[in-house]
Amino acid sequence: MIQHLQHCDQMIRFLHKVAKPFTSARQPQIHLPKHLKPERVNLTLKSYLKSDPIKTILLFSDLLRKKVSSVDSYSLLYVIKACAKKSLATEGKQAHTLVIKLGYEPIIFVQTSLIDMYAATSNVADVHKMFDEIPNKNVVCWTSLISAYVKNEKPYRALDIFRQMQIFNVEPDQVTLTVALSACADLGALDKGVWIHDLIYRKPEFSEDLSLMNALLNMYVKCGDIRKAKLLFDNIRIKDVRSWTSMIVGHALHGQGEEALRLFSALEEKNKSRSRKGHGTEDQILVPNDVMFIGVLMACSHAGMVEEGKRYFRTMIEEYGIKPRPFHFGCMVDLLCRRGLLKEAYSFILAMPIQPNAVIWRTLLGASGVHGNEELGAVARSKLRELDASLVGDDVTLSNIYAAKGMWEEKVMLRDEITQRRTPGCSSIEVKKLFSSMLVERSDYPLD
């Protein structure tokens, strides 16, 4: 029934053209040095950590097998960091066991790295165990713990730890505030974010920290204060790609798509003039990256600019050599769906060089509801069931599409099916504790 959708649109042809190099990438062979001078061991482990963390781990186990005596706490530290970078839970645990065996446990650098490793492998229980075992916790230990909760999508807990840290009279530094602002952004906790902004304001040297300024900018964007965000953005003297990205995303999220694209063009213009003039340290070319293009595509999507979106998608690949990720494909599907171009969106999904994920199918399902296309709605829902049969929410969406179209027989059949499959639900209410305007339904929010 949907053969007629397989029309050869220009965009689809483009996707077919670019798909090949993305799907045929081959893994390079890993070569390790056969002999290493003892004084080169840690230097080599450290350099691999930057270029290919897996090689750090492989070289380390090779050294252990050969019983190389120059392996020490520094070597293990690099291995722990490599495990964190690649989210390797088993290897991380093995490294921790070696730390205990070799007696490196009291070293605070090793302890904080272990916190970070457990955070990166989503093992929050062991994060806290590690933290509790440190006798003299400094600001880095506290920040690692806060960061662990932010990384594991528990921003409320992160802010709670941030508060506890101050009760224990540990002074937060720039890194702590950066992480705490990230938690505020995730929660939409503007009042707490403004409070942190005040702390930054009182320490002029903090305003020189670009990571911190970017975190502050992102907090204002996510908490909906776009005016403050723009004011801050204009006041950041030397911006980087992340500053520009946050601001572009900010405009896009607040229905100011054209402003977002104007900002992107301004960056491209600045880059052109910088390359003409030559550039010093303060005037570097800021090459747009994959995340910035997500902001640009979001802006097109929110402003309904389909042709511009397609053009930017091509520019990203052809001019900037960026390989599109699921996020980019998702933005393109969203762009087409919002304008009601459902058939084109479906053809686009089928032509994608990667497997469409649940978000992409759900975008099509949602748009099918908005634009009353029960046929594509049913296709999207069946794809979603293939991905996760336990969820009934998508069936409810489709049943509502049937109801809106007056297709009562189909609706009743689907509802009966849902009743047989569904598991009991539960709901919760929140009693405000920390924020006066917090509208959250979060797993880390205390229910006691």
Added chain:
DNA sequence: TTAGGGTTAG
């Protein structure tokens, strides 16, 4: 030589 940081479709 050693620890903790910011941008990402619905």
